[in-house]
Amino acid sequence: MKANTRYALIGLALAIFATGALAVDPFASSDDLAKVEAEERRLWDEANEFDDIMRRSGQLYHDQAFVDYLQGIAERLYPELKGHVRIRMLKSPILNAFALPNGSIYLNQGLVSRFQNEAQLATVVGHEIAHFQLRHSYRQRSLLKNTLLLRAVVQMLGVPSQADIVFSSSMFGYSRELESEADELGYQKVAAAGYDVTETPKVFQHLIRETKTAEVRERIYLFSSHPKLQDRVDNYKKLSKDAPDDGTRNTEEYVQRIGVIRLTNIQNELSMGRAKHVLLALCDPESLDEYPPEIHYYLGEAYRQRGAMGDDISSEFAYLDAVREAPNFAPSYRALGIIYLKDGAYAEAEAHFARYLELAPDAADLAYVVHYLRLAREKQGKS
Amino acid sequence: MPVRVLIFALLMAVAAFTGCALPNTYLAKPIGNPEPAPLPRKILLIPAEVNVIEVSAGGVPEEVEEWSRQASQNLVDAIRREARNGARFEIVELPELNPWEQDILKTHLAMYELVVSSVNEYGLSTDTVWKKRAPELHFTVGPGLSFLQEKTGATAAMFIVGEDSVLTGGRLLLMAATVFMFGFPAVPPGHSYFAAGVVDLGTGDLLWHNFDWNIARRDLRKAEDANGLVAEVLAAFPASQPSVKQ
Amino acid sequence: MRRRAFLAALPALALAGCANWEVIQAQTPPYEDDTYRIDLPEGWVRAMFEREAVALTRDGHHLELIVVQRKPNKKAFKRIKKEASKDLLPSELAELALSEQKAADPALSTLVILSNQPALLGGRLGFRLHLRFTTPKGLPMEQLVYGVCDEKYFYSMGFQAPSFHYFPAYQPDFERMVRSFKLLTASET
Numbered sequence: 057m058k059a060n061t062r063y064a065l066i067g068l069a070l071a072i073f074a075t076g077a078l079a080v081d082p083f084a085s086s087d088d089l090a091k092v093e094a095e096e097r098r099l100w101d102e103a104n105e106f107d108d109i110m111r112r113s114g115q116l117y118h119d120q121a122f123v124d125y126l127q128g129i130a131e132r133l134y135p136e137l138k139g140h141v142r143i144r145m146l147k148s149p150i151l152n153a154f155a156l157p158n159g160s161i162y163l164n165q166g167l168v169s170r171f172q173n174e175a176q177l178a179t180v181v182g183h184e185i186a187h188f189q190l191r192h193s194y195r196q197r198s199l200l201k202n203t204l205l206l207r208a209v210v211q212m213l214g215v216p217s218q219a220d221i222v223f224s225s226s227m228f229g230y231s232r233e234l235e236s237e238a239d240e241l242g243y244q245k246v247a248a249a250g251y252d253v254t255e256t257p258k259v260f261q262h263l264i265r266e267t268k269t270a271e272v273r274e275r276i277y278l279f280s281s282h283p284k285l286q287d288r289v290d291n292y293k294k295l296s297k298d299a300p301d302d303g304t305r306n307t308e309e310y311v312q313r314i315g316v317i318r319l320t321n322i323q324n325e326l327s328m329g330r331a332k333h334v335l336l337a338l339c340d341p342e343s344l345d346e347y348p349p350e351i352h353y354y355l356g357e358a359y360r361q362r363g364a365m366g367d368d369i370s371s372e373f374a375y376l377d378a379v380r381e382a383p384n385f386a387p388s389y390r391a392l393g394i395i396y397l398k399d400g401a402y403a404e405a406e407a408h409f410a411r412y413l414e415l416a417p418d419a420a421d422l423a424y425v426v427h428y429l430r431l432a433r434e435k436q437g438k439s
Numbered sequence: 440m441p442v443r444v445l446i447f448a449l450l451m452a453v454a455a456f457t458g459c460a461l462p463n464t465y466l467a468k469p470i471g472n473p474e475p476a477p478l479p480r481k482i483l484l485i486p487a488e489v490n491v492i493e494v495s496a497g498g499v500p501e502e503v504e505e506w507s508r509q510a511s512q513n514l515v516d517a518i519r520r521e522a523r524n525g526a527r528f529e530i531v532e533l534p535e536l537n538p539w540e541q542d543i544l545k546t547h548l549a550m551y552e553l554v555v556s557s558v559n560e561y562g563l564s565t566d567t568v569w570k571k572r573a574p575e576l577h578f579t580v581g582p583g584l585s586f587l588q589e590k591t592g593a594t595a596a597m598f599i600v601g602e603d604s605v606l607t608g609g610r611l612l613l614m615a616a617t618v619f620m621f622g623f624p625a626v627p628p629g630h631s632y633f634a635a636g637v638v639d640l641g642t643g644d645l646l647w648h649n650f651d652w653n654i655a656r657r658d659l660r661k662a663e664d665a666n667g668l669v670a671e672v673l674a675a676f677p678a679s680q681p682s683v684k685q
Numbered sequence: 686m687r688r689r690a691f692l693a694a695l696p697a698l699a700l701a702g703c704a705n706w707e708v709i710q711a712q713t714p715p716y717e718d719d720t721y722r723i724d725l726p727e728g729w730v731r732a733m734f735e736r737e738a739v740a741l742t743r744d745g746h747h748l749e750l751i752v753v754q755r756k757p758n759k760k761a762f763k764r765i766k767k768e769a770s771k772d773l774l775p776s777e778l779a780e781l782a783l784s785e786q787k788a789a790d791p792a793l794s795t796l797v798i799l800s801n802q803p804a805l806l807g808g809r810l811g812f813r814l815h816l817r818f819t820t821p822k823g824l825p826m827e828q829l830v831y832g833v834c835d836e837k838y839f840y841s842m843g844f845q846a847p848s849f850h851y852f853p854a855y856q857p858d859f860e861r862m863v864r865s866f867k868l869l870t871a872s873e874t
Contacts, residue, residue: 094505098493101504112542112823114795147795329765329784363767394774423802424776427810542823549822550849557745568706568730575728576744581849643850 082190082241085136089159096157096194103158110144110162117145117165117317125313126181129174130161133182133245134189141185149324149333151263155184157193169314169321170262170337174306175246175255179292182242182249190241192234236291243295252303257292260285265336311346318347322354331361349381353388360391371395386415390425397432405432478637478646478677483531483593484518487511488548489601489633491659506605506660513665514599514633520666521673528676531593543583547643550580551598555634558648578645580638588640596640601633603659635672649675705734709741715865716753720838721807723753724865726858749846749855751862761839764788769839775803779812782832782841786816795819799827806833806840807868817848827852831863835870842866 083089092100110116117123126143134141141159149166156162161184171177187193230238247253264285318337325334335358338344344351356374359367372395378388393408409429412419419425433439491506522530536544561569562576588594634650649672657664707713709725716723716739725731725741729751732740738754740746761769762785769778779801787796796818804813811833818826825848832841844859846852 098501098503102502105502109821109823112545112819113821114819114823327784328787329767329781394776398772398774420798421776421801424774427803428774546823546825547849549820549824550847552822553747553824553847557747560747561745566706568708572708572730578744578748579850581847583849 080191080195083137083140083188086140089140096191099157099193103156103160106156107158107160110146115146115148117147119316122313122317126163126168126177129178129181130185132249133178134185137185137189141188143181147320147324149321149328149330153180153184155187155193157188157191159188161185161188165317165321165324166333169318171259171310171314172307173255174310175251175253175304176259176262177310178246178249178251179242179256179259182245183238184242186238186241186245187230187234190234190237192230192238196230196234232287235288239288239291240295243292247299247303250304252301252305253296253299254301254303255305256296257289260288260292264289315347319351319354322351322358326354326357326361329361331358334358335362350378350385350388352378352381353385353391356388356391368395384415386412386419389415390421393425393428393432397428400435402432402435406436478528479593479595479639480529481531481593481595482528482637483533483587483591483596483640484515485533485544485548485596485598487514487599487601489514489599489603489659491603491605494604494606503605510603510659510665511599513659513662514601514669516662517666517669518597518599518635518673521669525673527673531591533587534590540586543586547580547584548598548600551636551638552600554578554580554645555600555636555648555650558645559634559650578648580643580645582641582643584638584640584643594640595646596638598636598638599634601631601659603631603633603657605658605660633668633672635669647677649673705732707731707733717869718755720755720835720868720870721840722865722867722869723842724862726751726862729858743855744851748851749844751842751844751859753840753842755838755840758834758837758839761785761834769834771834771836773834775810775812775833776801778832778834778839779814782812782830783814783816786830804831804833806831806842806863807866809833809835809868811840825849829856829859831866835868837870840866840868 081088123143123145126145130141130143131138137159141161143161143163145168146162146164148164149169150164151167151170152164153167154162161181163180163184167180168177171180243253243256246256322334322337325331334354338347338351338355338358344355352374356371356378359371359374372392375388375391375395378385379392382388389408389412393405393412396402396405396408406429409425409432412425413422413429416422487510489507489511490502491510493501493503493506495501519530522528557576558578562573562578564570564573584596587596632650632652634648636648637646638644639646651668651672657668659665659668707730709727709729709731711727713725713727716725723739725739729741729743732742732746738752740753741751743749756769758769758771761767762781765781765784765788767781767784769781773781783796783798783801796816799815799817800813801815802813804811811831814828814830814832816828816830818828820826826845827848828843828845830841830843832839834840842859842863844852844856846855
């Protein structure tokens with residue numbers, strides 16, 4: 057190919073790319089929402105379809121009282137958007153939250169379970185709704201379409217450029233610029249709603265701890281536009297510097313509402329083999345007081361699943377704590393019965409399996425425990 | 440280079456890339472019977488689920504809701520037209536459904552999509568094993584839609600699903616550029632298909648199905664294109680033909 | 686269920702025209718390797734291109750899929766980084782299999798356990814899991830998974846189909862197949 061032709065095509069692609077960046081005004085009120093133009097409306101329609109799929113997927117958390125509570129927080133933060141933002145919770149234990157262009161905000165159960173008070177939850181809700189109010193999906197989508205075009209052209213032409221790195225960075229979440237915008241607007245809303253803003257950096261401190269525990273490597277790009285989690289912590293610390301800590305945390309109400317969800321989340325985590333995450337959530341002995349007494353059983357399960365050196369002893373102690381604190385909680389007896397069966401302490405195994413069957417005669421895993429009880433008796437020479 | 444030469448090169452390349460349109464027809468035969476049973480005359484028309492996607496210059500697909508609505512409406516109107524003009528079947532319109540019934544219908548539509556995936560890959564496969572096996576295959580959405588039989592008096596329903604990709608000017612320009620550079624369109628034009636099927640409302644069995652994977656040459660937002668596609672796909676509809684080869 | 690690997694191979698090979706498929710007939714001998722033997726259900730079609738498992742369907746893998754496979758204990762649950770062992774109780778083995786499933790596919794967060802029971806497989810005590818999940822479009826799907834371990838390997842037999850018609854219709858074929866499973870190495874209950 058002639059050099060002139062090549063450069064002409066690169067110029068054409070760059071021209072298209074350069075004109076793609078969008079500047080749009082945020083939604084100031086409900087009136088603005090009615091004026092959305094066709095191209096952005098398409099994104100809303102796609103989002104509506106996603107909402108419909110989520111509704112029928114069985115993945116939405118259905119406790120209406122809690123969903124109403126979340127919605128109440130959203131309306132306290134953004135009264136001007138009342139009726140246009142809908143908060144939903146997904147049953148996933150993964151730490152995630154996202155905002156759709158149509159005002160649907162999704163929070164994962166795993167993320168919601170992690171916070172210590174309502175102010176921390178409000179930080180995330182405020183941040184996500186900021187993405188909606190600032191129309192980040194629409195702005196980034198336009199940029200993305202043109203980035204892909206540039207990438208397509210440069211790949212075909214074999215011209216080395218930094219386009220690939222920009223493309224890659226944009227794909228994973230919003231750009232650094234847009235995330236920082238959402239941090240700032242969200243922070244303002246949290247402060248205006250009377251929450252304790254010194255709680256805002258703690259949200260991302262939780263996430264840092266969690267990513268280290270899960271051994272997730274943050275992707276670091278040479279020309280990254282995506283803020284690292286520590287940058288986010290620093291951002292909120294800067295925003296909340298010198299701010300008084302006399303705002304609302306609403307810890308008591310939050311802990312009371314979140315109790316069942318936290319337990320459900322821990323059950324989900326264990327069912328997915330995410331023992332490390334459960335141990336992280338329960339490692340602080342004081343935090344155990346925020347859960348119902350059978351939490352010791354789940355702590356035992358997490359030790360058992362992790363299976364690191366010494367975990368067998370830790371799990372046994374945790375199960376014994378569960379039996380002491382929640383004597384009518386059947387699974388603890390099953391768990392101890394299994395330990396004793398494997399250790400050859402057949403009499404103890406028999407006693408614990410029998411107690412389990414007394415407490416849970418209709419248990420879903422009845423057949424296993426009946427078999428184990430029979431085995432324990434056989435080993436003792438009983439019929 | 441003159442524009443008309445560029446456009447001609449683009450059209451040639453697209454034709455070569457996309458190939459010929461080959462409607463593919465499935466017609467159920469009762470097991471052990473070489474002849475298909477005639478299809479019911481009164482057929483409940485289920486509203487079309489056709490997505491029209493705009494593919495940008497950079498390859499980003501985006502569904503355009505108003506285009507999808509237009510295309511779906513055009514296809515439904517075209518089917519009504521075929522029913523009025525021909526003597527092969529009569530359309531029964533879908534009545535108002537309560538939310539529970541709507542959910543059941545949507546779930547069975549999802550089942551229909553799964554079934555036609557199997558029909559297309561296996562029921563109409565050219566592989567010798569599957570070709571030989573075709574008369575024994577059983578495709579059904581299950582009997583869960585029998586309430587519609589009671590509600591409407593129709594004994595069968597017609598499902599319509601599809602997707603049509605509309606390329607932006609930028610995408611077309613890019614394709615033209617690659618034809619110019621490489622001699623063929625090095626970026627794909629987009630994915631388009633259309634499927635129509637008739638399902639027995641009592642058993643859920645798929646009685647008849649046709650699909651066209653190459654509808655990119657048509658623009659379903661235009662009524663005349665939708666009419667043409669439906670006429671072509673329903674040309675193989677056998678209601679008035681008691682014995683039809685598969 | 687190794688559906689993804691099956692699906693990856695399928696488009697390229699299904700139309701290739703070589704002997705990729707075999708219809709199981711009454712006289713088709715059981716599948717056998719050096720460690721196990723299992724009867725294959727008559728009327729089903731085996732995907733011969735699938736090398737790492739025995740994969741079967743009747744009307745297409747979207748509608749029914751049976752997968753029988755054997756993995757070394759050390760590699761049994763790679764996603765959750767756990768190993769199988771003959772010393773595991775069957776409920777523990779079932780728990781690991783379930784965690785591995787969920788870790789493999791985030792869409793399985795809707796997975797519901799319909800039943801979880803011990804099961805005798807090839808003379809050894811294993812597990813039987815009956816599961817249901819919902820696709821993104823709301824379609825209910827069911828799975829039956831059997832698993833058992835010996836000194837070296839973890840054996841699993843799985844059947845997946847939509848709840849509408851196909852699962853109840855072909856579950857008996859799968860259960861009959863599972864009952865024929867025999868370990869060819871010396872085993873103890």
